[in-house]
Amino acid sequence: MKSSFVKSFSLVALAATFVFFTLSAVGGPPPNSTQEMYNRKCALCHGKDGNANTHDGKKYKVPSVRVAVKKYSEAAMIKVVEEGKGANMDSYSDELSPAQIKALVEYYRGLAKK
Ligand code: HEC
Helix, strand or coil: CHHHHHHHHHHHHHHHHHHHHHHHHHCCCCCCCHHHHHHHHCHHHHCCCCCCCCHHHHHCCCCCHHHHHHHCCHHHHHHHHHHCECCCECCCCCCCCHHHHHHHHHHHHHHCCC
């Protein structure tokens, strides 16, 4: 009786340890970081490095961030993300807060310096 309790307890402990280590191995930046949000929502077209050197980036002729920062102020970029532009740059004001949009634009502009 007692030993079967010990047995099942250690099985549970073993399973918990396994889950814990699997989760921590996945690791990476904390979810909801601006970088993660950018990589999830924007990198498909703009590229993780901002160069738009991706399948969709080429298909939609997305300019590289290094070119874009010369043409657009931060405020102008925020406006593009809020309202969308052309046929392929969507408006994001429904799904992102103004603070998230500002953070994404700052992160995106930062890629031009790398
Ligand atoms: C489906 C492809 C696609 C996705 C996804 C996308 N964009 Fe764009 N984006 C474009 C295209 C195409 C343009 C150029 C529009 C034009 O100038 O006509 C653009 C333009 C921009 C611009 C204007 C300056 C520049 O770089 O040309 C900003 C800023 C921008 N996008 C930010 C974002 C952010 C932030 C996200 C994620 C929330 C995002 N985009 C997601 C396609 C995309």
